[in-house]
Amino acid sequence: MRFAQFAIQTLCYIERGNFLRASVATVGPVIFPTMSGVHHDGIESFAGIFHRCRWHRRTGGQRNEETQSKSTVDQSRHPISYSRSSSSAKNFCPEMSKRSRPSLVLAWCFEARFRKKRLFFMRPELKAFTSIMLTRSALLPLLLAFSVSTCKKHENLAASPQPQNPTPKAFGVATASPSINAAANSPAPKTTKPVVDQTAQVIVFGYHRFVTNVRHPDTEIMPAAFEAQMTELKNRGITVIGMQDFLAWKRGEKNIPPRCAIITIDDGWKSQYEVAWPILKKYGYPFTMFIYTEGVRGGHFGGGEAITWEQLAEMRDAGIDIEAHSATHQDLRKPYDKVARKRLSPPEYEQWLQNEIVGCKQLLEQRLGIKVNCFAVPYGFYNEHIKEVARNAGYEAIFTVYGQPLTYNAPLNSLGRYMIEANKPKVFADAVKMIGTSTGGAAAVAEVATTNLATQPADGETVRTALPLIRANLSAMGPVDPGSVQLRVSGLGLVPASFDAKTQIVSYQVTQKLREKTCTVILSAKSSGKKIETHWTFGIEETAAATSTSPTPTPTPKK
CATH class of the missing domain: 3.20.20.370 (Glycoside hydrolase/deacetylase)
Structure with missing residues (x-):
């Protein structure tokens, strides 16, 4: 409400060309409240005393006559408002009616009932609701919105926690950019150990x-x-x-x-x-x-x-x-x-x-x-x-x-x-x-290293699915008998793998989810009448393995 009052006063002074009062009404609410002993209600009126006194000393009685004639005209135009304003002034301080002029009412109240010295200022004349009032009505909501947003901003700043014991910047040390700080604060990538064959x-x-x-x-x-x-x-x-x-x-x-x-x-x-x-x-x-x-x-x-x-x-x-x-x-x-x-x-x-x-x-x-x-x-x-x-x-x-x-x-x-x-x-x-x-x-069985077979998944690799594609290239084994190729998967046993004699690639797409965290593949075949065998181990992420181990809920039949 205080901001609204100051905004209205400022607009009034600007309309009448009184820019000194406008500046006082705008700056006063910011500066005077910081001084002890000065009440906010008397700030603008206090400034108005000196402005009025100086102006009256210069113009003398001419200004009194103009003011009296103007007040008479205003009173004839708005008799009801004038009487109400006068009665309000009398009720606030009865002695005012004796000393008040039509254009300006000033009073110092020294009654015991007023514990503080209060400066009272009141201008009774009122203007008609003209186009200027329409401009004022349009600007008033904008000023009110600005004042409310300013109050909320200060409240948020006051409510935000302040850092405790801030670290002072070293002299000559450059401050890291936000991107560098974000990279430094970002969690380090998780390192996954390879899956090892503990049966070796x-x-x-x-x-x-x-x-x-x-x-x-x-x-x-x-x-x-x-x-x-x-x-x-x-x-x-x-x-x-x-x-x-x-x-x-x-x-x-x-x-x-x-x-x-x-x-x-x-x-x-x-x-x-x-x-x-x-x-x-x-x-x-x-x-x-x-x-x-x-x-x-x-x-x-x-x-x-x-x-x-x-x-x-x-x-x-x-x-x-x-x-x-x-x-x-x-x-x-x-x-x-x-x-x-x-x-x-x-x-x-x-x-x-x-x-x-x-x-x-x-x-x-x-x-x-x-x-x-x-x-x-x-x-x-x-x-x-x-x-x-x-x-x-x-x-x-x-x-x-x-x-x-x-x-x-x-x-x-x-x-x-x-x-x-x-x-x-x-x-x-x-x-x-x-x-x-x-x-x-x-x-006798000859063991072949998996590094020469381009296995998929690779030996020691961890995959994210419990339904991986298993494959290997047998070209390093030499001429392979297609009917002797066998692929075994731990947890599944012998699986129906497909073998391409041209590319020497054996592959199998797992259709039944693997339940364990590690899986061993044993691949065997005959080359030149000699049995050759290799095997490798890969891992499965815990989330994928857990999903495969969880039983599928049986839907309840509707009654």
Whole structure:
């Protein structure tokens, strides 16, 4: 209402050409309320006193006569309104009627009933409802709407919470743009781990020296026998993988084929660089070198048949994995230093053990600039204290010499290896049979890696539907007998897959929703009379699997 009153007064003054009063009526409501002791009702009248007084002193009695004549005319035109205005002024302050003039009524009320000094201003003359009043009626709603919107804006600003303890901007530091802030505040994309085949099995083979004349059959093997074993791994469909791929599978970060082998070579002999490496290159097999640092050329046990640091660096550059095998290659359980040739006290033993396990790791990492995360225990002798020291040193896996197939849940602190000896060829054959698919006289089956088959979904991939399209390209298998192609899906069994002999593509569209979160596909066929098999695993998003597992509600029959 105050805003409406000020708006009406301002329009009145503008119509009469009194711009001074218009400015006072507009600015006054903003400035005067901030001053203590000044009442808002007397703001405009207070300004009007000085304006009127100055004007009257200049014009003198001429202005009084004009005013009286004008008031007489106005009173004759609007007698009713004039009488009502006069009576209102008398009721407010009775003494006004004695001093009031027709054109201006001013009064100071000092009665006791008025606790505040109130300035009262009143103009009785009224104008006819002319075209100017129509303009005023049109502008008034606009001013009222503007005042209401302004009030609401201030109320919203007052109600909005202010930030607590705002962080001051550093001098000279540019403020990030809103787009950058939005990108920084946006949630990071969710990373989904690949689906791994937890039923896969891995065997680890261990070798030492490669010589043509075997004198120490427990650690030596002929190059021809070694190459024959590598050939057998290929013929049996056993995939040779790297050590770091194996550890990634154990962490659930990478998938591996169902039957795998790892090649490891211990100590650090020159023949490993000159003989074994070229053979493994021929087959494209990755392998791991377990090096004991004092056995490298220049070390305490590094003679003329030892490998050199330069050769190790060359193998490192070619992608060969190099890990730790202690410093002096001793039984770590015994407190005896064969370099110093003395027994060790408990404090000396702890210091010596730290050098054997931790010191060799640090030396390999510093000399070759690599990361060492595997430790092969010398002779396979260890205890809980040795495993604890190795774990505290940062080793992820500890290998022994007690061969066994390694599974997904095999403990990483005691991973067994099959150590191959020249006088015990049966060790290799038994290890292959442990993870081979042919047992009890059944026909041999060659395993093919899925990376050569362009499978869909890919091995380890997670799909968003429980009705995926399964397909693979069998051209890498060679000539395939179309009638021998079989496709099995976990949860569904043998499915009627279609095979295109021209494109060598086998495919099957799942029609029954898969219920599990993981799905395994086994694909087999015959090529040149030999059975070939491969299998891969993919995942299904939980929402899709949950939808397929929820039973379909049975509609209630209408009665």
